[in-house]
Amino acid sequence: MGNFIRILAPWAALLLGCGMGAVTAAEEAPGFGGEAELGMVTTSGNTDTRSINAKARLRYLTESWRHEGRLEGLRTSDGDIITAERYLASGKSDYRFTPTDYLFVTVRYEDDRFSGYDYQFSEAVGYGRRVVKTESVELDLEIGAGGRHSRETGQEREDEAIVRGAAKLGWAASPTSRFTEEVLVESGESNTYTESVSALSVRINSRFALKLSLAVKHNSDVPAGVKKTDTMSAVTLVYDF
Numbered sequence: 001m002g003n004f005i006r007i008l009a010p011w012a013a014l015l016l017g018c019g020m021g022a023v024t025a026a027e028e029a030p031g032f033g034g035e036a037e038l039g040m041v042t043t044s045g046n047t048d049t050r051s052i053n054a055k056a057r058l059r060y061l062t063e064s065w066r067h068e069g070r071l072e073g074l075r076t077s078d079g080d081i082i083t084a085e086r087y088l089a090s091g092k093s094d095y096r097f098t099p100t101d102y103l104f105v106t107v108r109y110e111d112d113r114f115s116g117y118d119y120q121f122s123e124a125v126g127y128g129r130r131v132v133k134t135e136s137v138e139l140d141l142e143i144g145a146g147g148r149h150s151r152e153t154g155q156e157r158e159d160e161a162i163v164r165g166a167a168k169l170g171w172a173a174s175p176t177s178r179f180t181e182e183v184l185v186e187s188g189e190s191n192t193y194t195e196s197v198s199a200l201s202v203r204i205n206s207r208f209a210l211k212l213s214l215a216v217k218h219n220s221d222v223p224a225g226v227k228k229t230d231t232m233s234a235v236t237l238v239y240d241f
Helices: 002-019
Strands: 032-041 049-061 067-080 080-094 101-112 117-134 137-152 157-174 177-187 192-203 206-220 229-241
Touching: 049 229, 101 137, 117 157
Parallel strands: none
Antiparallel strands: 032 049, 032 229, 049 067, 067 080, 080 101, 101 117, 117 137, 137 157, 157 177, 177 192, 192 206, 206 229
16 A cells, blocks of 8 residues: 555645646537557568557547547567567546546556566546646646456466556647657556557648657566566557548
C-alpha cells in the first residue's frame, strides 16, 4: 500500500493544483466517429521481412458521455520466424459532470507474445480533469484505482490492486499538423507498467493523414532473460471517419 500512496500523491496534487487555473473546455459535438491506421513494411532479396501495424479507434459522444474503444495489432516476421506479435483491446467511458471534470471506467487487455507475459488485463475507475483547453492545446489528467490480472509465461495467474495514472496532451502545431502524447502508468505491488506514445500527424486532406509515432513500454518486473523496456517506431496512414 505504501507504493500506492507514493504514486497517488503527486497525481492528486497535480490534478487539484492545476484545477484552479483550468480553462473551460468547449463541448465536443455529439455523434459517432473514429480513425483507422495501417502501416506495412516488406523487404525481399537478401532479407525477407514483413511488418504489419494496424490500429482502430471508435468513439461515440453524447452531451455528457464519451465512449471509446481501441483495437491494435502488430506482427513482424523475419522469413518464417515471428519476431514481434502484440494485440491490444481496450474500452473507456467518461461521464462529464462539469465542462472540465469527469468520472471514468476503463478496461484494457494486452497480449504481447514477447513481453514475458501471456496476458495483462486491467480494469479501473477514477476521476479526470481537463486542465488546459486553448485553441491549440488540450491536456487531460486522470487518477484512479482498480485491479490487474496477469500471467507470466509458465506461471500461475496473479491478481493485484493497482493505482492508475494517465495523461493525454494534444497540440495543434499548425493548421495541418498535430502532436499528441499519451502516458499510462499502472502500479501494483509486484509490477509497475508504464507506456508512453508520442505521435506527429500531418494531414494530407480532409480524410487522410500521415502519422509518425514512437511507443515506449516498460515493466518493472519481468521474467529472467526478458528486457524490461520495449520501443516501437512506426509510420502509418490514418483514415478519419
